[in-house]
Amino acid sequence: MRSYILVFIIISPILISMRLYGQVASVNDGGSKSPAVGHQYQAAAREGHIPQRKFEVQALQEDFNILREVLQEVHIGLHRYASKATMDSLFTRSYSSIKAPMTETDFFKIVNRVVTSIRDEHTFALPSREYWDNQIGQTVYYHSGSKSGSPLFPFFIKIIDNRLFIDNNLSNDLSLNRGTEILQINDLSSRQILETLLPTIHTNGFIETFRRRNLEQFSLHQTYNRFMVHYAIFIGRPDTFRLKVRKYGDTAAVSVDVPALTSKEIFNNYWRRYSTVNDPKKTRENPFEFALLDHQTAYLRLSDFHNYVWLKYNYSPSTEFRAIFDLIRERSIQNLIIDLRGNEGGNLRIGVELLKYLTKQDFRPYNYHEVKNYRFPDVRQYFSDSTALKDYPDELFILQKDGTYRSDAEYETEEWSRPMQRDPKAYQHNLYVLINGATGSAASILATLIRVNRKDAIFIGEESGGDMEGPVSGTGTDITLPNTKIRVDIPFVKRVVNLNGYEPLKGRGILPDYTVAPSLDDFAGNKDTELEFTISLIKSNPD
Known part of the structure; x- marks a missing residue:
């Protein structure tokens, strides 16, 4: 075991390095799947892509029929939040709207x-790879920028009280500081923009916080910047944005013209301006952070569960969590803060490894997994890459009377559908969990498992981004439509979380015990409102 140098701090935690432990592929691996956009950012822009090209009606209808067929054959949650009649009506209306040639957009x-x-977090559409490479480019920030010839909106935004504010200024106009309110962009008010863009964001059930946080840039590892991309697709691609703004600290509104920038210019501006300052996204780029805030309180941040991020930092949850909780016991820590804000998921094994040190009894993460099928012979020809399906053996699933399949809890890889042992010396004292709308997928499952297994835990922030009953996820059934090449991520495994007697609201995430969100002054001043509230709460309850 490596030794640690302890530094007592007020808010800024120290970092502890870790190594990623090995994994065994099974239906239990992770509560999320790797996003389809996560592997093409560095591809060079492709020549010959014409965004104004129109596809004939027959080609569009063929693509739509394939989309409908695959969704109906594959998606176990297709009618989870919308009835069959509602979805059938939507399919019919959508098909009927294809009356003339259309562009890809x-x-x-x-x-x-x-x-x-x-209404499923893991079910979403993406433009074709050619469109993305030429018209979008790179909108993640953890490696070098890529080419794209088309301009985008050059700001990260923040939504506070249904109003739109500048977060990071990535434009060439340096006068627009953090906290500047955007009142209007070109001919649309900020309210009209939010009313247009928020419904275009996929979400879980009836959770609206997920949409709001995912329209922002909450992480450098985020799937993609949806405000930039969705503004371009659903509103327009002007060369210049005429902004009506109210700068932070001012009362009067002013108008400014801001040229659009390419994704590479935006990328370069972020790292040039924010890599050496205390920008929250840069601070949280490391997915793991531990600190002793004082002699009674420890802070553990987990802002990402994706394997590639943990590998980058050479992490090992099994080893380091053990060391951390040994330290917590040694120091008789009475208050532990777990920060899951901005964690959009990844490999749930990391979360389960942590859970062993938090519960007061043995626990069982899942009741079972459920699928419509796991071979899909009728539609497999449309899958982008179905090789992952071979990892699901026939012995894993049991056919049900309704024609679906459920996982056999006795199968060797289904250990998460059986009781799991907590650590004999698991932490038993005061537990606080920070969550927000960007706490999704595997991170949301972990938060749910804490909620139902540590009913004394106190949750602070806003409604979590994942349905407490569990997500639909799993790889191998994503499609690329043959004519337009539009990509659709389609999960097929329903992961039914063991709620341990807890009765959640249907289609909702964890509702916090204390709803806490930053004010404009907090945001402009880069204040961690939720963490500071938690520390104050601990101090007000010394027992």
């Missing part, structure tokens, strides 16, 4: 409306 709007109506 116009057809994408139809596809997006269908998949967002399913």
Whole structure:
């Protein structure tokens, strides 16, 4: 075991390095799947892509029929939040709207409306790879910038009280500081922009916080910057943005013209301006952070569960969590803060490894997994890459009377559907959990498992981004439509979380015990409102 140098701090935690432990592939691996956009950012822009090209009606209808067929054959949650009659009506209306040739962008709007109506975090559409490489480029920030010739909106935004504010200024106008309110962009008010863009964001059930946080840039590892991309697709691609703004600290509104920038210019501006300052996204780029805030309180941040991020920092949860909780016991820590804000998920094994040190009794993460099928012979030809399906053996699933399949809890890889042992010396004292709308997928499952197994835990922030009953996820059934090449991520495994007697609201995440969100002054001053509230709460309850 490595030794640690302890530094007592007020808010800024120290970092502890870790190594990623090995994994065994099974239906239990992770509460999320790797996003389809996560592997193409560095591809060079492709020549010959014409965004104004129109596809014939027959080609569009063929693509739509394939989308409908695959969703109906594959998606176990297709009618989870919308009835069959509702979805059938939407399919019919959408198909009927294809009356004339359309560009990829116009057809994408139809596809997006269908998949967002399913209300599932892991079900979403993306433009074709050619469109992305040429018209979008890179909108993640953890490696070098990539080429794209098309301009985008050059700001990260923040939503506070249904108003729009500048977060990071990545434009060439340096006068627009953090906290500047955007009142209008070109001919649309900020309210109209939010009313247009928020419904285009997929979400879980009836959780609106997920949409709001995912329209922002909450992480450098985020799937993609949805405000930039969705503004371009659903509103327009001007060369110049005429902004009506109210700068932070001012009372009067002013108008400024801001040229659009390419994704690479935006990328370069972020790292040039914010890599050496205390920007929250840069601070949280490391997915793991531990600190002793004082002699009674420890802070543990987990802002990402994706394997590639943990590998980058050479992490090992099994080893380091053990060392951390040994330290917590040695120091008789009475208050532990777990920070899951901005963690959009990844490999749930990291979370389960932590859970062993938090519960007061043995626990069982899942009741079972459920699928419509796991071979899909009728639609497999449309899958982008179905090789992952071979990892699901026939012995794993049991056919049900309704024609679906459920996992056999006795199968060797289904250990998460059986009781798991907590650590004999698991932490038993005061536990606080910070969550927000960007706490999704595997991170949301972990938060749920803490909620139902540590009913004394106190949750602070806003409604979590994942349905407490569990997500639909799993790889191998994503499709690329043959004509437009639009990509659709389609999960097929329903992961039914063991709620241990807890009765959640249908289609909702964890509702915090204390709803806490930053004010404009907090945001402009880069104040961690939720963490400071938690520390104050601990001090007000010394027992």
